[in-house]
Amino acid sequence: MVSQEMTLAGALNASLRRALEDDPKVRISGEDVGRLGGVFRVTDGLQKDFGETRVSDSPLAESGIVGTAIGLALRGYRPVVEIQFDGFVFPAFNQIVTQLAKMHARSLGKVRLPVVVRIPYGGGIGAIEHHSESPEAYFMHTAGLKVVSPATAEDGYWMLRQAIQSDDPVIFFEPKRRYWDKAPVDTSVAPAPLHKARVVRPGTDATLVTYGPTVRVGLEAAAAAAEDGTSLEVVDLRSLSPLDFGTVRASVEKTGRLVVVHEAPVFVGPGAEIAARVQEQCFYHLEAPVLRVGGFHAPYPPSRLEDDYLPGLDRVLDSVDQVLAY
Amino acid sequence: MGAKDLVDEPELVQLLSPEGRRIDHPRYSLDIGPDALRGLYRDMVLTRRFDAEAVTLQRQGELGLWASLLGQEAAQIGSGRATRPDDYVFPCYREHGVAWTRGVDPLKLLGMFRGVNHGGWDPNENNFHLYTIVIGPPLLHAAGYAMGVLADGADTAVLSYFGDGASSQGDVAEAFTFASVHNAPVVFFCQNNQWAISTPTERQTRVPIHRRAAGWGFPGVRVDGNDVLACLAVTRDALERARSGQGPMLIEALTYRMGAHATSDDPTRYREDAERREWEAKDPILRLERHLTQEGHADDAFYAEVAEEGERLARRIREGVRAMPDPDSAAMFRHVYADGHELVEEEQKRFADYQASFEEGN
Ligand SMILES: Cc1ncc(C[n+]2csc(CCOP(=O)(O)OP(=O)(O)O)c2C)c(N)n1
Numbered sequence: 001m002v003s004q005e006m007t008l009a010g011a012l013n014a015s016l017r018r019a020l021e022d023d024p025k026v027r028i029s030g031e032d033v034g035r036l037g038g039v040f041r042v043t044d045g046l047q048k049d050f051g052e053t054r055v056s057d058s059p060l061a062e063s064g065i066v067g068t069a070i071g072l073a074l075r076g077y078r079p080v081v082e083i084q085f086d087g088f089v090f091p092a093f094n095q096i097v098t099q100l101a102k103m104h105a106r107s108l109g110k111v112r113l114p115v116v117v118r119i120p121y122g123g124g125i126g127a128i129e130h131h132s133e134s135p136e137a138y139f140m141h142t143a144g145l146k147v148v149s150p151a152t153a154e155d156g157y158w159m160l161r162q163a164i165q166s167d168d169p170v171i172f173f174e175p176k177r178r179y180w181d182k183a184p185v186d187t188s189v190a191p192a193p194l195h196k197a198r199v200v201r202p203g204t205d206a207t208l209v210t211y212g213p214t215v216r217v218g219l220e221a222a223a224a225a226a227e228d229g230t231s232l233e234v235v236d237l238r239s240l241s242p243l244d245f246g247t248v249r250a251s252v253e254k255t256g257r258l259v260v261v262h263e264a265p266v267f268v269g270p271g272a273e274i275a276a277r278v279q280e281q282c283f284y285h286l287e288a289p290v291l292r293v294g295g296f297h298a299p300y301p302p303s304r305l306e307d308d309y310l311p312g313l314d315r316v317l318d319s320v321d322q323v324l325a326y
Numbered sequence: 327m328g329a330k331d332l333v334d335e336p337e338l339v340q341l342l343s344p345e346g347r348r349i350d351h352p353r354y355s356l357d358i359g360p361d362a363l364r365g366l367y368r369d370m371v372l373t374r375r376f377d378a379e380a381v382t383l384q385r386q387g388e389l390g391l392w393a394s395l396l397g398q399e400a401a402q403i404g405s406g407r408a409t410r411p412d413d414y415v416f417p418c419y420r421e422h423g424v425a426w427t428r429g430v431d432p433l434k435l436l437g438m439f440r441g442v443n444h445g446g447w448d449p450n451e452n453n454f455h456l457y458t459i460v461i462g463p464p465l466l467h468a469a470g471y472a473m474g475v476l477a478d479g480a481d482t483a484v485l486s487y488f489g490d491g492a493s494s495q496g497d498v499a500e501a502f503t504f505a506s507v508h509n510a511p512v513v514f515f516c517q518n519n520q521w522a523i524s525t526p527t528e529r530q531t532r533v534p535i536h537r538r539a540a541g542w543g544f545p546g547v548r549v550d551g552n553d554v555l556a557c558l559a560v561t562r563d564a565l566e567r568a569r570s571g572q573g574p575m576l577i578e579a580l581t582y583r584m585g586a587h588a589t590s591d592d593p594t595r596y597r598e599d600a601e602r603r604e605w606e607a608k609d610p611i612l613r614l615e616r617h618l619t620q621e622g623h624a625d626d627a628f629y630a631e632v633a634e635e636g637e638r639l640a641r642r643i644r645e646g647v648r649a650m651p652d653p654d655s656a657a658m659f660r661h662v663y664a665d666g667h668e669l670v671e672e673e674q675k676r677f678a679d680y681q682a683s684f685e686e687g688n
């Protein structure tokens with residue numbers, strides 16, 4: 001095992017570097033990804049080493065970034081594009097939903113679009129409007145897109161490599177408040193396939209299902225609950241579409257209780273799908289209603305209120321208490 | 327190859343040389359007295375002082391972020407002072423000088439950068455719209471507003487700001503199209519400050535931005551954005567044109583972002599200091615100061631008085647920001663809808679109960 005301490009941002013950078021080395025068809029573009037190395041430095045140094053053609057600063061136009069990535073993919077390239085912040089993906093929404101997602105089906109499988117759209121997402125960094133949102137549900141709702149989100153540096157490294165290798169378009173959500181979290185990364189072997197969920201802490205009393213930035217919150221909640229004698233199982237979904245429901249089901253069948261945690265708004269959020277499926281498939285195992293903890297049906301608030309908006313430790317534990325009360 | 331090499335570029339409109347000399351222009355004459363000149367100077371100095379204070383407040387942790395307008399004072403004060411009170415202005419997020427000319431209290435601009443609101447002023451009060459962080463959308467709002475003005479038969483003009491980077495957005499092209507086909511009374515004012523974060527203007531366009539107007543069939547003009555008189559004269563002319571039914575116009579003001587893109591940015595990673603020094607020599611405030619002094623319109627006492635006023639403004643801003651209260655939790659649920667919404671009310675109540683459960687000491 002050749003394990004190395006890396007930040008999530010550093011691991012993503014290493015992953016992109018490896019992809020550029022391995023496959024001459026890989027191309028990176030986005031706003032400020034070249035000279036600056038991206039506003040979060042995820043593409044730091046790549047333009048210097050791979051040139052302006054392969055790592056290029058795009059004009060300020062998200063529809064253009066994704067639309068031209070589709071064109072490059074039609075020409076045989078494997079574009080990896082960066083959307084600077086979650087709230088700026090919407091100018092590209094049309095290209096993603098009507099073109100990127102549907103081209104394979106429209107062409108009866110003759111056309112593949114191996115495009116990766118990287119999006120730093122989520123809150124917790126004290127930013128201004130449109131820099132803290134969690135828009136993943138819009139993309140999960142669109143057939144033809146794969147949607148994933150790593151929670152750790154190692155998953156960042158490997159899931160990005162796997163996403164680039166995928167022949168389907170992948171919307172790759174990076175939990176920006178975890179960019180600076182350090183963890184060991186084994187670059188010799190992938191920890192899991194791209195679309196497999198993982199039990200990151202085994203437990204018996206209740207299940208926490210989460211992904212991305214709130215995996216750490218889930219683990220902290222489990223640690224806190226353990227002090228009170230409650231054993232929580234934490235599942236990191238990793239992939240939101242396809243959803244590895246088997247892992248969720250196995251956990252819920254064991255614990256009988258489920259709390260889903262995400263930063264995205266709860267109303268018609270990812271948790272709604274999970275809760276619906278759990279009641280369909282695990283009805284007789286359930287000891288309590290499935291609860292969801294997440295964002296409210298309100299715009300992401302000004303940063304001084306984000307600690308109230310975000311599903312933090314206390315709100316998660318409050319919901320755990322509620323499911324355990326049944 | 328820069329955009330400049332591709333076409334024969336006409337002289338940019340300049341009414342005041344960097345040395346402070348008045349220049350005659352065949353089309354854009356400006357009859358302006360000493361009082362008004364001193365007023366423009368005061369506007370620029372106070373705006374710069376306010377801006378510097380905001381940068382300091384960010385460094386001290388009082389603001390989460392600040393986008394400095396340093397270097398763009400002439401473009402903003404000149405164009406902003408060309409508007410009438412009934413005109414309507416659409417800024418992006420760096421138009422603090424324009425806000426000043428519209429009478430928006432600078433303190434109110436700071437709320438969103440402190441993180442207590444998403445836009446703390448009433449756009450209807452000064453006909454100065456909220457800052458819009460997403461780049462592109464407000465130009466279409468401006469075109470639509472101008473279409474409304476036209477439908478009303480009013481003689482209001484609309485002034486819509488955008489950057490060199492923004493010029494690449496599809497929304498901007500669409501705004502030009504709507505404004506053009508409707509002959510709407512809107513003036514698009516591009517502050518080409520040479521940079522969009524780390525991306526130079528050459529990466530956005532191969533022709534000077536003002537030339538794009540020709541493709542939509544309305545006039546475009548390039549103005550020295552560090553010349554407050556030229557910005558005033560050209561914008562006033564364009565707004566008058568719009569008011570008199572002659573349709574949209576595009577102004578490209580050549581200027582320079584002297585500071586970082588925002589306080590989170592480190593420009594040493596992507597640009598040379600020599601470039602900045604070159605632009606320092608064209609400083610908009612220094613230029614007007616030279617003119618005022620050479621013409622005997624201002625003396626040391628005047629400059630000292632303006633500087634003192636700047637210090638008073640900075641103090642008021644400093645104290646005002648520090649005293650700015652954090653919003654209560656309920657604020658995030660307020661105003662989501664005009665007519666209320668059951669789910670929002672339910673979530674608000676549940677969250678309030680949840681918070682109260684802590685106060686009861688459970
Ligand atoms: C749609 C969208 N994409 C990306 C961003 C992130 N962003 C903020 S400012 C900026 C550069 C803007 O450059 P320019 O239009 O020249 O205006 P300036 O900042 O120079 O005033 C970028 C890319 C954004 N705000 N909106």
Ligand SMILES: [Mg+2]
Pocket residue numbers: 489490491517518519520521522523
């Ligand atoms: Mg710019």
